[in-house]
Amino acid sequence: MDMFSNLALGFGVALSFQNLALCFVGCLVGTLIGVLPGVGPIATISILLPITFGLDPTGALIMLAGIYYGAQYGGSTTAILVNIPGEATAVVTTLDGHQMAKQGRAGIALGTAAIGSFVAGCFATVVIAALGAPLTKMALLFGPAEYFSLMVMGLCFAVVLARGSILKAFCMIMLGLLLSTVGTDLETGQERLTFGIPALADGIDFSVLAMGIFGFAEVLRNLEAPEARDVVRAKIGRLLPGWSDIKQSVMPCLRGTFIGGTLGILPGNGAVLGPFASYTVEKKIAKDPSRFGKGAIEGVAGPESANNAGAQTAFIPLLTLGIPPNAVMALMVGAMTIHGIIPGPQVMTRNPELFWGMIASMWIGNLMLLIINLPLVGLWVKLLQVPYRLMFPAILIFCCIGIYSVNNQPLDVAFTAMFGLFGYLLIKLGFEPAPLLLGFVLGKLMEEKLRQALIISRGSFVTFLERPISAGLLLVAVAVLVIALLPSMSKKRDEVFTE
Amino acid sequence: MKKTVFGIAAALSLALAGTAVAQGYPNKPVTMIVPFAAGGPTDIIARIVGDHMSKTLGQQIVIENVAGAGGTTGITRAMTAAPDGYTIAMGHLGTFSAAPATYPGLKYDPLNGIQPIGLAGGTPILIVARKNLEANDLKSFVAAIKATPDKFNEAHAGLGSVSWTTCTLLKGQLGVPKLNAVAYRGTGPALNDLVSGQIDFMCDQIVSVAEQIKAGTIKAFAVASVQRSPALPDVPTTTEAGLPEYQIEAWNGIAGPKGMPKEAVDKLVDALNKALNDEATKKRLLDLGAVIPTAADRTPDGFGAVIKRDAAKLDPALKNAPR
Numbered sequence: 001m002d003m004f005s006n007l008a009l010g011f012g013v014a015l016s017f018q019n020l021a022l023c024f025v026g027c028l029v030g031t032l033i034g035v036l037p038g039v040g041p042i043a044t045i046s047i048l049l050p051i052t053f054g055l056d057p058t059g060a061l062i063m064l065a066g067i068y069y070g071a072q073y074g075g076s077t078t079a080i081l082v083n084i085p086g087e088a089t090a091v092v093t094t095l096d097g098h099q100m101a102k103q104g105r106a107g108i109a110l111g112t113a114a115i116g117s118f119v120a121g122c123f124a125t126v127v128i129a130a131l132g133a134p135l136t137k138m139a140l141l142f143g144p145a146e147y148f149s150l151m152v153m154g155l156c157f158a159v160v161l162a163r164g165s166i167l168k169a170f171c172m173i174m175l176g177l178l179l180s181t182v183g184t185d186l187e188t189g190q191e192r193l194t195f196g197i198p199a200l201a202d203g204i205d206f207s208v209l210a211m212g213i214f215g216f217a218e219v220l221r222n223l224e225a226p227e228a229r230d231v232v233r234a235k236i237g238r239l240l241p242g243w244s245d246i247k248q249s250v251m252p253c254l255r256g257t258f259i260g261g262t263l264g265i266l267p268g269n270g271a272v273l274g275p276f277a278s279y280t281v282e283k284k285i286a287k288d289p290s291r292f293g294k295g296a297i298e299g300v301a302g303p304e305s306a307n308n309a310g311a312q313t314a315f316i317p318l319l320t321l322g323i324p325p326n327a328v329m330a331l332m333v334g335a336m337t338i339h340g341i342i343p344g345p346q347v348m349t350r351n352p353e354l355f356w357g358m359i360a361s362m363w364i365g366n367l368m369l370l371i372i373n374l375p376l377v378g379l380w381v382k383l384l385q386v387p388y389r390l391m392f393p394a395i396l397i398f399c400c401i402g403i404y405s406v407n408n409q410p411l412d413v414a415f416t417a418m419f420g421l422f423g424y425l426l427i428k429l430g431f432e433p434a435p436l437l438l439g440f441v442l443g444k445l446m447e448e449k450l451r452q453a454l455i456i457s458r459g460s461f462v463t464f465l466e467r468p469i470s471a472g473l474l475l476v477a478v479a480v481l482v483i484a485l486l487p488s489m490s491k492k493r494d495e496v497f498t499e
Numbered sequence: 500m501k502k503t504v505f506g507i508a509a510a511l512s513l514a515l516a517g518t519a520v521a522q523g524y525p526n527k528p529v530t531m532i533v534p535f536a537a538g539g540p541t542d543i544i545a546r547i548v549g550d551h552m553s554k555t556l557g558q559q560i561v562i563e564n565v566a567g568a569g570g571t572t573g574i575t576r577a578m579t580a581a582p583d584g585y586t587i588a589m590g591h592l593g594t595f596s597a598a599p600a601t602y603p604g605l606k607y608d609p610l611n612g613i614q615p616i617g618l619a620g621g622t623p624i625l626i627v628a629r630k631n632l633e634a635n636d637l638k639s640f641v642a643a644i645k646a647t648p649d650k651f652n653e654a655h656a657g658l659g660s661v662s663w664t665t666c667t668l669l670k671g672q673l674g675v676p677k678l679n680a681v682a683y684r685g686t687g688p689a690l691n692d693l694v695s696g697q698i699d700f701m702c703d704q705i706v707s708v709a710e711q712i713k714a715g716t717i718k719a720f721a722v723a724s725v726q727r728s729p730a731l732p733d734v735p736t737t738t739e740a741g742l743p744e745y746q747i748e749a750w751n752g753i754a755g756p757k758g759m760p761k762e763a764v765d766k767l768v769d770a771l772n773k774a775l776n777d778e779a780t781k782k783r784l785l786d787l788g789a790v791i792p793t794a795a796d797r798t799p800d801g802f803g804a805v806i807k808r809d810a811a812k813l814d815p816a817l818k819n820a821p822r
Contacts, residue, residue, distance in 0.1 A: 042537070140695035184568060186682040189601070189658040198575075202567040317691075330687055334538025337706065337787060347710075408565055448684060455681045456652055456697060 003130050010129075010356030014364055019059050023361050026063035027368045030070020035078055035380060036398050041071040045331050057339035058354045062361040064335050065315070068328050069121070069362070072311045073369050076113045076304055077380050081106060082395060084215040089307045091437050092275040094214065096292060096299030103295050108241050110377045112249055112297055113304040114370055115241070120257040120305035121366030124312035127261055128319075128359050144452035145463050149473035151446045154273050156477040157280045158435050160484040169435045172426075176439020177446070179204055186448060199411040208412050209440055211399045212419025213426070213433045219392050220424040241297070249301035252282050260306025264313035272441050274310035275303035312362055319347060319355055524584055524763045525558040531753070532588040534573025536566045540706055540787075544620045544751045545589040547783045551774035556766060569659020570594040571602055578607035582756040584763025587616065591751045596809035597664045600817035609754075610810060614764060615802035616753040617771045618792035620784050624665045624723040624747050625734065627708050628700040629693055630716060637720040637740035640700075641673060648675040654689040654701040657682050661749045662689070664813065665723070666702040671816025672744055693717055704749045705730060705788040723747050730788040747812070748790070752802050764799060772797050 013019060033044045045064050052060035075090040080097035093113070100109040142150070159170050182193045183203030194200035241249065259281065260274030282302040283292045292299050318329045336343050341351055348355045386394070400413050426433055457463035465471045533545045542564065549560040565573035570593055577588035593601070595609040607613060626637065634640035644651055653670070655663040663682075670678050681698055683689035686707045692698050694716045705722070709730050712719045721740040722728055737745045753771060755764075774780050775791055784791060795801040 045537070140691075143692060143695060143697040184658075186657055186684065187680075189569075198572065201572065330536070330685065331538035333687070334543055337543055343710065408563055444684075448682075452681050452683070452692075455679060458649075458679070 006352070006356050007129055007360060009352060010358075010360030011364075013058060013353045013357030014062065014360035019062050019357065019361060020364070022055070022059045022063040023066050023365050024368055024372075026066020027070040027365050027372060030067040030072075031074040031077075031369065031372060031376070033067070034071035034074020034076075036074075036402065041068050041328050042331060044071070045328065045335070052335065052339075057336065057341050057351075058357045060339055061332070061335060061354065061358055062365075064332060065358060065362065066365050066368075068332075069308065069311050069365060070369060072307055073114070073117055073373065076117075076307070077110060077373075077377075080109045080113065080300070081380060082215075083218045084395070084399075085210055085437075089272060089275050089310070091210070091214075091434055092279045092303040093300060093307075095279070095434060096294070096296050099293065099295035100297070100300065105295065107377060108245060108297070109300050110380070111374065112241050112245065112301050114373045114377075116249065116253045116256070116301045116305040117308035118366050118370045119253050120260065120307075120309040121312060121369075122363060123254075123257045124261050124264075124309040125359060125363040125366070128313060128316055128362075129356075141469060143467070144449040144456065145467050145470045146473065148446060148449040148453055149464055149470040149477070150273075151442045151449070153473045153477040153480075154277065154442060155439065156480050158276070158438050160480055165430075166484070168431050172431055172433070172435040173439035176436040176441075177443040179209065179436075180440045180443025181447060187451065197411070199409050199415075203444070204415065204440075205403075205412060206441060207403055208416050209419055210437060211403055212416040213423035213437065215395065215399050216416060216420025217423025217427060217433070219395060220420060221427055222388065222392065245297050248297050252278070252298040252302035253305045255281060256302035256305030256307075257309045260309035261313045263306075264310030265316050274306035276438060278302040278306035308366075315358070315362075318343060319358070524760065524766055525556050527585065528559040528561050529556065529584070530563050530586050531560050532573045532577040532586065533562055533564050534566060534570035534577075534588065534590060534594055535564065537562075537564045540622060540704055540749075541570075541589055541591050541751055543787065544784065544789065547780060548589075548619045548753075548771065548774050551777050551780045552767075552770040555770035555773045569598070569601065569657070571598055571605060571659070574598075574609075575606045578613055578754075578756050580756055582614070582758035582760075584755065584759050584767070587753055587755040587767065589619065589751055589753055591661065592747075592749050592809060593659055593661055593664050595752065595754070595806045597659070597813050597817060599810060600814050601659050601664070609806055612757050614755045614757050614759045615799045615806065616755060616764065616767045617797035617799065617802045618750055618752045618805060619771065619775070620787075621748045621750040621790040621792060622704040622706055622788060623728050623790065624661075624702055624749055625705055625708055625712075625731075626669065626700065626702050626720040626723070626737075626745075627693070627712065627717050628720060629696045629698065630718050631696060632699055632718070634720075635718075637735070637737070637742055640720050641742060644673060644675060644678070648678050651700065652679045652681055652698040654681050654683060654693060654698040656686045656689055656703075657684060660686075662686060662701055662703045664817070665747050665749065667820045668747055668813055668816045669702055669745055671819060672742075676816070676819050677821050690717075709788055721745075724790075728788060729785075747809070750792070750805065752805070754802070768798060 014023070029044065029048075030041065033041065045067055048064070048067070052063065055063070072089060075085065076093045076097065079085045079090040079093040080101050083094050083098040085091040085094050097109045097113070100106065155173055158173055159166060180203070182200055184191055184201050191201055256275075256278040259278045263274045263277060279299055279302060282298045283289050286292065286296070286298060314329055318332060333343050341347065341354065399416065403412050403416050404410065423433055426436075453463055454461070463470075464474060531545055531549055533542045535541045542562070545562055549562055553560045565576055567573065570590060574588050574590050574594045577586050580586035598605050598609060626640075628634070628640065632640075634643050653666055655666050657663060666680070667676075670676050683692070686703055689698075689701060690703075690707065690711065693701055694711060702723075705728055708717065708719070711717045712731060712734070719731065719734045721737045721742065722731065722734050723737050723745050725736065725738070725746070727734065727736055737743060753767065755767075772794075775797060781791055796805055
């Protein structure tokens with residue numbers, strides 16, 4: 001079969017000494033910046049870009065890709081250990097991953113995340129190799145209308161399945177959507193909700209909001225009872241999950257891979273939805289959904305697999321269409337162009353060694369991440385044994401550096417501090433910050449897609465029902481809401497969630 | 500964070516090198532602000548040219564990406580910085596020529612209140628359309644647009660972007676300023692919907708669309724420059740295709756705040772010219788489909804004239820554009 005000879009070519013390229021070394025360096029750097037809160041792959045890749053000038057294009061891209069998926073992986077480490085999602089995709093991991101860490105199962109949470117990511121990475125590599133081209137066609141079926149309906153469905157699921165009161169979750173999502181509208185209007189250039197502050201003209205940055213509401217707020221909360229939460233640093237537990245853990249994680253891991261991999265292909269950063277969708281599905285089909293949010297291993301295995309699978313399939317639109325689905329991929333386009341390869345539908349035929357070499361290197365990279373990370377888990381966890389009086393200032397400093405490095409805007413740091421206070425207030429009032437962040441992440445895209453769809457349809461809302469895929473997605477959304485609001489269901493739900 | 504590390508490293512090497520280097524301009528790294536996200540066309544040109552300029556200057560040119568408001572956030576920061584030659588910016592057609600008409604509250608005056616250094620590169624603009632659009636050449640496309648403007652959707656990468664600026668000029672010249680325009684966040688997503696046929700046409704830089712045209716996923720009507728592009732020799736110029744008045748190029752150029760020392764301006768102009776004469780650098784730019792500016796345009800006066808020329812050309816169309 002063609003695929004095997006292609007993969008053989010790819011492994012031939014990826015297994016050269018130079019490319020192996022570059023892949024290793026990329027994964028290592030990626031893990032490191034992923035672990036450091038705030039310093040994201042976008043900043044790192046753009047800083048390292050000129051250093052790759054001297055390399056051949058394949059080697060350079062292998063290294064940059066390694067940084068990207070290495071960072072996805074490292075981000076979950078911070079999410080589990082200190083409850084700070086470094087990346088939008090790690091938000092969900094904080095829910096159960098950090099709870100596991102609090103229960104002294106940090107090692108198992110990290111191990112599960114590593115193994116889940118590896119399994120997902122393996123499958124995603126095969127999927128890219130086998131189905132890259134046909135899957136691209138599917139992504140092209142998604143116009144603005146379909147994309148909007150998909151996000152409506154995602155938010156409906158978010159409301160229904162959030163922990164605690166349905167009303168509070170709804171409020172959080174709405175607040176997230178509202179925060180996402182801050183900034184310059186895309187169509188007219190009018191400034192909205194900026195209060196004349198120039199730094200707000202481009203809206204609130206994701207990392208500013210996430211670091212504030214998760215990172216700073218978490219630190220504030222810990223200051224309340226300085227010695228009460230020593231569990232995390234006292235006990236790490238085993239690294240490798242036991243047999244019962246594995247049994248519990250296998251299916252979530254496979255489902256997560258499928259969900260994340262599928263959503264990752266969609267244009268407009270569908271990968272962000274992956275971990276969330278996976279978490280939702282796991283919670284929905286679990287025998288005892290009340291365990292979620294309290295350290296359920298499925299809540300780590302599924303989303304982590306989805307995250308990694310999505311991170312890899314996000315390369316499909318870039319490699320087969322030449323169209324980047326998210327900011328990091330846009331940077332990869334830049335990296336390719338700097339090396340004289342202009343991304344487009346012809347990369348696969350014109351630069352087969354680059355295309356297949358990169359795909360093969362992803363599999364090798366995932367193996368490397370597993371090898372790098374399992375022994376390193378001990379080291380990361382040691383970081384947590386640093387006394388709080390040293391660790392908290394360090395976390396805050398790294399967050400501040402990271403936030404400043406995103407846009408080089410001092411005001412961003414001040415905003416993060418403000419959101420930190422706000423996040424603390426939310427915790428005190430029993431509001432979940434995760435739905436807010438989800439609403440925020442999807443809000444910008446949703447508004448953009450809604451307006452694009454309406455402009456194309458000349459203002460007719462019927463367009464969302466006329467297009468079959470869009471109508472189907474909306475139908476699911478309505479069904480979910482109706483089921484959740486039925487009296488019998490909502491009563492049962494209350495019972496499940498009140499404790 | 501890495502930037503600080505570079506800075507410290509540069510400062511250390513400077514200290515070790517002794518006093519000889521510390522005299523004259525430049526005696527510390529020069530910051531070049533790129534007012535767009537890393538990886539975009541402007542950023543790529545800045546990094547390629549900046550890499551070689553660093554060698555001539557003997558000091559690192561540090562690229563700082565300050566994105567926002569169609570590039571005017573970053574340019575404002577550069578133009579209001581101390582005019583000591585250590586803060587310069589790589590702007591483009593939008594931030595220097597189109598900005599005054601696009602952003603009424605602009606805090607810098609690109610026509611008279613900046614110190615131009617020189618053009619660094621130009622990128623031809625193409626009019627492209629979805630592959631199954633009925634019109635097959637520019638003439639029938641223009642005729643169809645003029646006959647039924649309501650049936651067309653144009654895509655652009657947001658207010659103030661090159662695609663918005665150049666397409667607004669085109670619509671102004673065709674007499675259909677109110678043609679349905681769909682805004683996207685960046686060229687990538689816009690191109691995605693053009694390939695999948697959700698929208699009808701857009702104007703964009705050759706580097707973004709050339710590969711799609713070669714692969715036949717979209718079609719090109721014309722290139723808005725005097726000569727055909729070597730990257731796409733089959734695409735006619737607007738003059739050949741029957742729309743000679745539509746001439747526009749998405750150039751990139753370096754400028755600093757007004758009042759920079761003459762020594763700094765001269766050294767930067769010299770470094771820019773050496774970079775653009777260097778074969779390796781030139782090849783990198785040509786591979787992008789870029790055009791190497793003429794010797795006259797690589798000077799402060801030449802670049803200043805280009806800014807004023809294009810501002811005059813764009814002004815009427817941009818002021819009449821619907822908001």
